[in-house]
Amino acid sequence: MVKAFVFDAYGTLFDVHSVKEECNKWFPEKGDAISTTWREKQLNYFFLRQLMERYEPFDQITRESLRYACKANGAQLTEKSEQALMEAYLNLGLFEEVEEVLSQLNDKRLVVFSNGSPGMIDPLVGRSDISGHIDEVLSADGVKQYKPVPGAYYYAQQELGLEKEDILFMSSNPWDITGASSYGFHTAWINRKGLQREEFDIQPEVEYDNLKGLLEWK
Numbered sequence: 086m087v088k089a090f091v092f093d094a095y096g097t098l099f100d101v102h103s104v105k106e107e108c109n110k111w112f113p114e115k116g117d118a119i120s121t122t123w124r125e126k127q128l129n130y131f132f133l134r135q136l137m138e139r140y141e142p143f144d145q146i147t148r149e150s151l152r153y154a155c156k157a158n159g160a161q162l163t164e165k166s167e168q169a170l171m172e173a174y175l176n177l178g179l180f181e182e183v184e185e186v187l188s189q190l191n192d193k194r195l196v197v198f199s200n201g202s203p204g205m206i207d208p209l210v211g212r213s214d215i216s217g218h219i220d221e222v223l224s225a226d227g228v229k230q231y232k233p234v235p236g237a238y239y240y241a242q243q244e245l246g247l248e249k250e251d252i253l254f255m256s257s258n259p260w261d262i263t264g265a266s267s268y269g270f271h272t273a274w275i276n277r278k279g280l281q282r283e284e285f286d287i288q289p290e291v292e293y294d295n296l297k298g299l300l301e302w303k
Contacts, residue, residue, distance in 0.1 A: 087271060087302055089245055090190060093232075093256035094199040094206055095177075097275050098215065103178035107170055112160040119154045126150035131200060135231045142202040142226055147174060175208045179215065180277070186296040187218040190303065198223040198241045198254075200231050221245075233264020242270075253302060262289045273299060 095101050102120045109116030127150040134140055151170055155162040187195060195218055199206045203224050210222050221244075225231050228240035242249060254265040257275040266272045267287045274289035275296060282288065293299070 086251075087193070087253045088251040089194040089196055089247055089253070090299065090302070091196045091198050091241065091245075091252055091254045091270070093254075093258060093261050094197050094201060094209065096257040096277070097255060098179060098183050098197070099177040099209065099213075100180055101177060104170065104173045107173035111166040111169065112155070112158075115158050115160055118158045119160060122154035122157050123147075123151050126153045131231045135234060140229045140231075142204075143200050143224075143231075144171075144202045144205050147171065147205065174205060176212060177209060179213060180295065182295050182297055184214045184218075186299060187215050189300060191218065192303070194220050194245075196221045196223060196241075196245065198225075198232075200225045200237075202226045233260050233267075235264070235268050238265055238268040238270065253299075255296070255299065259283055263287050266290070273302075 092098055101124050105116035105120035108119045112119060127147055130146045130150050131143065134146070148171060151167065152162060197206065197210055197219055201209070201224060203226060206224055207222055210216055210219055223241050223244055225237045225240070228236055230236040232238065242252065245252065249269040250271065252270045253273060254270040255273045255275055256262045256265065257277050259280065262272050262274045263283065263285060266289055272289040274292045276292050276294055279294065291298070
């Protein structure tokens with residue numbers, strides 16, 4: 086029986102592209118492009134750092150990828166606009182069904198496990214409408230290894246004090262769900278974008294287009 090529901094944060098519970106509204110305030114008509122590049126480089130940078138074994142906290146990676154995104158899209162970032170956009174990452178919008186679904190899972194241990202550093206993920210969850218439903222927030226910063234490295238999932242498992250089979254892990258990110266599946270967690274891919282499954286020998290246990298499918302696990 087699954088005892089803990091463990092959620093990735095960015096793209097799974099929270100819409101990373103909700104920052105485009107703040108981007109548009111500072112750089113009209115460039116919000117979509119900046120948001121897209123920002124996320125792409127954020128992923129690229131932490132993957133590179135993990136491979137090179139040159140770990141830096143996710144807030145630094147997020148700031149560096151923002152600077153890249155603005156330069157790449159012809160936007161002149163200032164200290165004030167940079168701070169405003171970094172602050173926007175602490176106030177990302179939830180996907181529409183998230184609060185309703187989590188409120189129906191109150192008999193389970195609900196955990197957020199993110200690559201986000203504590204200075205990013207703690208206020209993000211704490212300021213959101215789901216803060217009262219979440220029992221624990223874990224950061225890969227605790228082990229200085231980013232998902233999808235096995236050591237990151239091992240760290241989360243040890244922090245929870247549970248067996249692998251006691252944990253259902255959810256993510257919208259294919260690389261994350263593949264990593265968790267490889268590690269041995271039960272996995273549910275929240276395929277919000279209707280992506281094609283990876284041609285890979287490791288697959289998620291189940292696939293849903295939003296979190297409502299998780300109610301089958303109650």
